[in-house]
Amino acid sequence: MNRFITKNKIYILPMTLLLLNILAILFHFFIKISLPFPFEIIPLIIGGFVVIRSTLLATIKKRKVTAGLLVVLALIGTTYVGEYLSGSIVSFMMIFGEFLEDLTMKKTQNAVRSLIKLVPHKCRKKIGDKFELVSIREVRPGDIIQVIAGEKIPVDGIINNGQATINEAAITGESMPVDKSVHDKVFVGTLNENGVIEILTEKIGNETILGQIIKTVKNAQENKGNVQKTADRFAEFFLPTILFICFLTAILTKDIMRVMSILVIACPCALVLATPTAVIASVGNAAKKGVLIKGGVVIEEFAKVTTICFDKTGTITKGTPEVVDMFICDPSKKEQFLEALAIVEKNSGHPIGKSIVKYLVDKENMDMNNIPNGEFNMLFGRGVKVKLDEKIYEVSNRRALEELNFEDSDSEKIYEFLDHEEKLGRTALVVLSNKNILGCLSVADTVRPYIKDAINELKTLGIEDFVMLTGDNEYTASAICEEVGIEHFKSNLLPQEKLDYIKKLQSEGKHVAMIGDGINDAPALTLANVGIAMGMAGTDIASDASDITLMSDRIDFLCETLALSQRTYSIIKQNIWVFAVLVNIVGILLSGLGFLNPIAAAIIHNASSIFVVLNSSRMLGYKYKNDRTSSKLSIQSN
Template structure:
C-alpha cells in the first residue's frame, strides 16, 4: 500500500511539472516560428513549428497509453493522430496550433481533476503508540505492539483506550464520539466491553485486554478507510465519455476522405478540425469555473471529477451527529421543583459545574452565561466520574449529575418522561440533599438542515439516507422531522461502509460526515463530503469535498453549482462537437486545408470557452440578507431563545389546571398570561412590523411570510381568549369547573403553536443569516 501511494504521489508531481512545461514550450515554439516567418525565414519557421508539434507527441502518446490501460480510448488519440499527420504531410503550423490546444486542455484538465491523497494522517495521529501495563503494583509503559490479550492496562485521564478490552476495578466515563459520533459522555460499569479509540473522560481506570492492537476496533477503522480509498476507481473524464462515439466517427470520416480523394492532406485536415478541443478545453474550463465558484461559498472541492460526480448524484447519505445536528449538547429545558424557578436551578447548576470538564457541564455553563446569569465561585468541589459534581455554592451543597429519581415528585417524573420521549440527557440538581430541579440536554437539529434538504431534493437528489451510531429513537425522530427516506441507527464504522457501498451500487452516492468514524464511509462513497469547520481532520482527509464553514446549507450551494457547471460543460462540449462535425464535412470535401482548419478550430474553441465561463456566475439560489436585515434576524433569534425557556409556564399551568380548578392553578394561569402579554405578544408584533417587511425583498415578496403572519394572528387570538377566561374568574371569585376544558385547549394549543412557530421561523428565516444565530435548540 505504501509503494502504491508513493508511486501515485510521484506521478502526481511529474504531471504538475510536465503539463505547464508543455504549454510553455509549445507556445514558445509557435511564437518563435511566427517571428521567423515574419522575417522571411520560412525554413526556420517550419523548423520551430515542427519542433513544437514533435515535443507534444510523446506526452500525448503517454496519455493515450494510460487511457488504453484503463480500457478507455480517450479524446487524446485524435490529437496524437493529428499531430503525427501534420508532421507527415508537412503542415507544421497546423501541428503547432494543435499542440498548443492539447497542452492548454491538459493543463486545465489537471487543475480541475488533481486529486488530494487520502493519507489518513489524522487517524494515525490519534492512534496511541504505547500502553500502560500493570504488573503487580507497578505500571510499566510498553510499546503498543507488545500488548497481548489478557494484559491488565491502566488508562489515565484524557488518554485513548489502546486496545479492546473489559473494564475492571472501577466504572469508566468515556467519550466515544470517535467511534459513534455521539457527543454525550457515557458511563461503562465494571465488566463491560470498551473499544480502542475512545477517550477516557474521567478518572483513571483499568482494562483487561481482549485483543491485540492490530485486532482492535481502531486499527480496523484505519484498514477500512485504506481499503475503501484504494477501491475507488479513477474518475472518468467528461471528455472521455463523449469520445466513445466521437473518436470512431472522426476516424471514419477521415478515412473516407482519404479513400475517396486519394489525398492524405485532406484526411489530415479532417483530423485537425476533429481534434476535440471543445472537449479538451471547454469542459475543463466549466469545471474549473465551478470549482472557483464553490470555493467562494466556503466549499473546497478537491477535483474536477468530484464536481462532475456531485453534479450527477442521486443519493445522499448523511451522518447525524455534527452533520444534521449541532454535534454538541445544548440545554433544551430547565425543570424546577416546587419552590424553585428555572433561573435559580440553572444558576446553581452552572456555578457548581464551572470547574468540570464534562461535556454536559460545559453546555450548562454556556447556557447560564448566554442568559447573563451571575455565577458564583464553587468551593469544596468533588467530581465523581460518571456521577457528577458536588460543590458548595452560596453556602449550599449543590450536586449536579445522576441521581435516583424522587418517587413523590410529580414534576420530576414529568421531566424524566419528557427526557425519555425527546431523547435528552438529564442532569439532576440537588440542593442540600433534596432534588430541586433538572436540566434537560440534547444535541439540537441544525436550523438550516430542513431547508437544506429541501434544496437538495430540488437540485436532483432522489434518495436521502441517515446513518448514525446513535439509538433508534432519537434517530427516527430526526428522520421524521426531515422527511428522510431511510434511517439506520446503531451503525458501526463497518456498517456505514457497507451501507454506502450498497447505495453506491444503485446510484451516484454522496456521503456527508464530520467524525473520525465517518472517514471510511466518506472514502467509500462516490463523493465524500466532510464538515471540516468543526469535524475531525481524518474525515476531511478522506473526503473529496470539504465544507469550510459550519453550515450544512453550503452543501446545497455546492450541489447547485455542480449541477450548473456540469450542465454548461456538457452544453459547451455538444456545441463544440457539432461545429467540429460541420467543419469535418467541409474538410472532407476538400474546401478546408489543415492550417485554415486549425484556425477555424481556434474560433470554435473561443466560442465554447466563452460559453463555459458562464459557470463562474450563478449556480446557487441561497438568499443573501442585507446587513440591516441580518441584524434584525440575530435580534429576534436571541429573543426566541429567551422566550423558549419561558414556554414551559404554559404547559405547567395546564398540568396544574388538569388536576382541578384550584387557586394554585389560577395563579399559574396569571403567570402564563403575564408572559404572553408582557413578553411574547410584543415580540410577535415587532416581528410583524419590523422583521417581516425587511425579509420581503430578499425572499422575493411579502407572501413569503404570509403563513407566519397568520400564525401570529392565531397566537394573539388564543392569548386574548385566555385573558377573557381570567376576567371571568375574577368576576366569579375563582375558576369555574366549566372553564377548565376550554382553558386546557387554549394552553396546550398555545404551547404547541408557539413551539412550531418558533421552529418554522428559525428554519425559514433565521437560517438565512450568514452566521449561525441563537442557540438552535
Template structure:
C-alpha cells in the same frame, strides 16, 4: 489613502485609488484587509485599474473611514496569503494570452509573407518533434495528428494554415493550463489549514492560544480528532495519524516519540505533543497543490473516457486521410480530414468543464476534492444525513443545567466545559460557549482526557478529598457502559427532564451530577432543502442519529425525511451506507462529527460540514459551509449541469467536426477554412466550458 468614489449605490461602493500602478502585493493587501471587516459581503480589487469594489452591510461612513485611514505599510497580512492568493497567476496568464494574440496580429499585419513563412517553419519544429517522439514511443495520439497537419501544410507551402493551426493550439494550451492551475489553486486554498487556536503546553499545563502566537520549538498538544497544525517532531504520547491528504495512504500511521508529523494530517486515535519545526502556512499549501496535481482523484471517469476516446480516434483520422487520397487522388480533400479531428476538443473541453465546475463550487463555499465526486454526486439517488449539527442548527445552545448533587449549576457547567473543550463537536462547542458567556474561567483540574467515539469523555478530577472519576456523554454511555446511578431522591427530577431538548449527562464518582439540556432545533431551511434535493434527483432521504428515539422521531417528522434511525453507533451508519450501495444505490453521506467518519469514507460522496471535526473534513470528499444546507442542493445542481454540459460537448464536438470532414471531402471547404473552423470551434467550446453552470 487617497481615493475617488467612482460609483455608489446602497450597499456597494466602487473606488478609484489615486496612486501609480498597483502592485499584486498591494492588491492582495487591500483585498485581505477589507475582506476581514465585519461589514464586508464581498470585496474585489482590480489591480490593473487601481480599483476596489466593496459590497457591504452596515454604515457607509465606516467603510469610507476605513478607506481613508488604510495604509499598505500598517496593514498586517499573512505572508502565506500573498504567496498563495492566485492573483499573480491570473496576471501571468492574462499577459501570456494577450502577448500571443498581439504577436499573431502583428505578424499578419506587418510582416512580409516570406518572413512569416520562416517564422512559421521555425515554430513548427516543436510540434513536429513532439509528434515524432510520440511515434517513437509507439503511440498514435493527438501530437501525431497535430504534427502531421502542420507538417503537411508546411510541405505544401501553406504557411498561413500551419500558422493558424499553431496559433489556435497555443491559445488552447494557455487557456487549459490557466484554468487547470487556477482551479487547483482555488481548491488548495480552500483545503489549506484554517486553525485559529491550538493547545500550547506550558509548565505542564495546556493553554489555548491563537495559532499565530506559536513560535518554532514550542510544544503543542494535539488531541484525538484534531488536525496537526504544524510540521514537527513528537516529544510525548502515541497516536494513529491519518496522512491521506499528503501521502494518499488510506491506513493511519503510528506516531510515537521521535517521529515526524506534518501539518494538515489528522490524529485519528490517541494524542501527541509535538515540538514545532515550521510555523509557516505556505509549505502546507505547496504540499496540497502537489497532492492534487498528482492525484487521480482530480479526474472523473468521463474525463478519462474523453482522453481515451480522443487518442483512439487519431488513427482513424489518419486512416481516413489516406483513404480519401487513394480514392480521390485529391490532396486538398485528404488534407481537409487531417485538419479536422475530434480529439483536440475532446481533450480540452472535458477537463476544463470539470475544473471549472470545481472552481464554481468553491465560489459557493463548497470544496470538492476531485472531479469524480461531482460525477458521483450527479448519479446519486440516496442521501444520509447525520442529525446533530447537520439537519439541526450548526450551533446548538445550552438552555439549562439541572444539578443532581449539592454543586451549583455554574460549577457543574464549568467542569463540563473543562472536559468538552478538548474535542470538536457541535454539542461540545455548545457547552464551552455557555461557560464562556457566564465567564466561567477555569484551570485544567483534570488528568488526561479520554474520548470514546460516539459515547462520551472520561477523565479524573483532582479533588482535595481525593481524585474522582468524571464522565460526560450519552445516557447509554453514562448509565449502561459506566453503570452510573441516579442519586437517591432524584428520580422524580430525572423523570421530569424536558423531552424537547437533547441531553448530556455528567457523572462524578459513579453518580449522576448534572444533566445539560441543549436546544438543537431543526434548521429553518432543512425541510425545503430536502424537497429541493428530491426535485434534483434524490429519491431517498435518510436521517441517522445517536439521539433517543423520541428526539429522532420528532426531528424526522419536521424535516420530512423518508426514513430515520435512532441511537446508532458509527459502525451502524457505515453499515447502512454499505448495504445501500450493495443494493445498487449511489449514496451521499453528510455529517460533521468524528463519529460520522466511517460512513463518510464508505459513501460514494462524503460531505462534511466546515466547522465540524477536522477528521470528518479530512476524510470527506466534499466540504460545505456551516451556515446553509442549501449548499448541498447547489452542489447537486452543479453536478447535474456539469454532466449535461459534458454530454452537450460530446454531441457538439462530434456533430460539428463530422460536418466539417464531410464538407472537406466533398470539396466545399478548403483545408485552411476547415482548420480555422475546427480550431475556432474548439476554442469556443472550451470558453463555454469555462462559464458558470448556475445562473447568477
C-alpha cells in the same frame, strides 16, 4: 524587464503568433510585397516547432501514440502541398487553445493565491518569556504564537490563552465572525477582529488548510472522471479512424487538399480540452467558497447522486450539548437554583457539565470565579454532587427522585417535564439542595441552523431520499428527524452497520452520498459514491476519507456544491458532444465532399476548441442563488 517577462510569459508566444498570423493573412490576401519567401512560413515554423515538440514529448511520456499526432500530420500535409497559411493557422489555434486553458488554470490558481496572500510573512513567536517578531519560516508545531486584534492568524492551531473574535470568511466562507477562546481551533489566514490570543501551533505550511486547498486544486486534473476517461478512450481509436477516412478519401477523390482538410478539422483539440478545463474551473470556484472537491470523478458522481445519508452528531446537529429548557419549581428562587447548578458543575469535566457552565456564563452572566469550590463527587450512572458548607448540592437524572420518593405540589409538573424532554431524546436533569428539589433542566445536542431549509433545497435539486444514520437511540433519532424534515432514519448503528446500509442502498441502484465528521464515519464516507466531510473542525480521518470537504460547518453550502457539480457535468457533456464530436463529424463530412479547404477547416475546428475553453471558463464565475424558497438561503459566498 525580466520580472515583466516572468509575470506575463504565458501571453508572449500566443500573442506573437497572433500578430504574425494577422500579418500573414494581410500579406497573403491584401498586401502584395515582394519577399524571398512567403511571410506565413515564419509563424508556421515557430508554431509548428512548438506543436511538434510538445506532441513528441507527450507521446514519449505516455509511451503510446496520441491523438495529438493528427495535428503533426496536418502540419506536415499542409506544408507539403504548399498551404503554409493553413499550417500556420492550425499551429496558432492549437497553441492559442492551450493558452486559454492555461489562462483558465491561472485564474483558478489566482483564487488560491489570494488565500495564500492572507498568510503574514512574520509573526510573534514566544522565545523564553518574551514574544519576538520572526519570519513565519521559523515557526514549528508546538510553538506559541501571539496574535493581536487586526492581525491575520499565521498557523493552524489551538488557542492556548485569551479570547478573540475571528473572521473565518476567507477559509470557511462563513461571513459572521466567530467568538473563540481557550481550546478552540483557529486556522491560518483568518482575521483576529478583536482580542489578544496565544496559539499553540499544530500545523504549518502544506499541512494547514490552505495547503490542503492548494493540493486539491493541483490534483484536480489528475483525478479524472469517467467522462474524461471516456474522452481519452475516444481519442485512442480516433487517430486510426481518421487515418482510414483520409486513406479512403485519397483513393476515391485523388484530391490531396481534401485529405489535408480532414486532417486539419479532425485535430482532437476540443475533445482533449473538454473535461479538464471544466473540472479545474469548478474546483477553483468551489475552493474560493470553502469547499474542497477532489477532482473530476467527484463532480460527475455528485451530479448523479439520488440519495443522501447523514450522520447525526456533528452533521445534522452541532455535536456539542446545550441547555435547551428549564423548569424552576419556585420562580422567586431562581438565583438559588442557578447557584446550585454553578456549584455542582463548576469543576465538572463532562460535556454536559461544560454546557451548563457555558449557559450560566453566557446567558445568566454569572462569574464562575465567584463560585466557591466544594467537595466534588461523581455519581456513576446518575450525576454529580458537591458538598459545601454542610450542604449537599446535586444535579442528577430521574434516579435521584427514586431515592427521595417525594410527593408534593410540584411532583406532577416535574415528572411531566422529565417525560416530555426524554421523549424528545434530550438529557433531563433535576437540581437538588439538601435533597430539596429546586427544579429541572434539559440538555441536548441542538440542530444546526439552516439544515431544514438545506434539505428542502436539495429536494429541488433532484435528491430523492434522505436518511439519517446514527448510533444514538431511536427516540433521539426520531425527534431530530421530525425537527429537520427527514423521513427515514436508522438508529443504534455501529460503523459496520452504517457501511452495510449504504451497500444495501447501492444494491438497489441508488447513487449515494454520505455526510459525516467523525472517525466512525470514515468507512461509510469511503464506500459511498460521494463521501462528504462536514467542516474542517471534524477529524482528519473523515476529511482524508471524503471526496468533498465543507470547510465551514454550514451544511447549506452543500446545496451550492451540488448545483455546481450538476452544472459542471452539463458543461462537460456540452463540450464533448456539441463542440468536439458534432463539429468534427460535420467538418469531416464537408471536407471529404470538398466544401472546406484547409484554411476554412482550421478556422472552424479550432474555433470549436476555443468555444470549449470559453464554455468551461464560465464555471469560474458560477454562482448559485435560489430564490424559490421562502427561507432565502444565503448560500452564495461572494
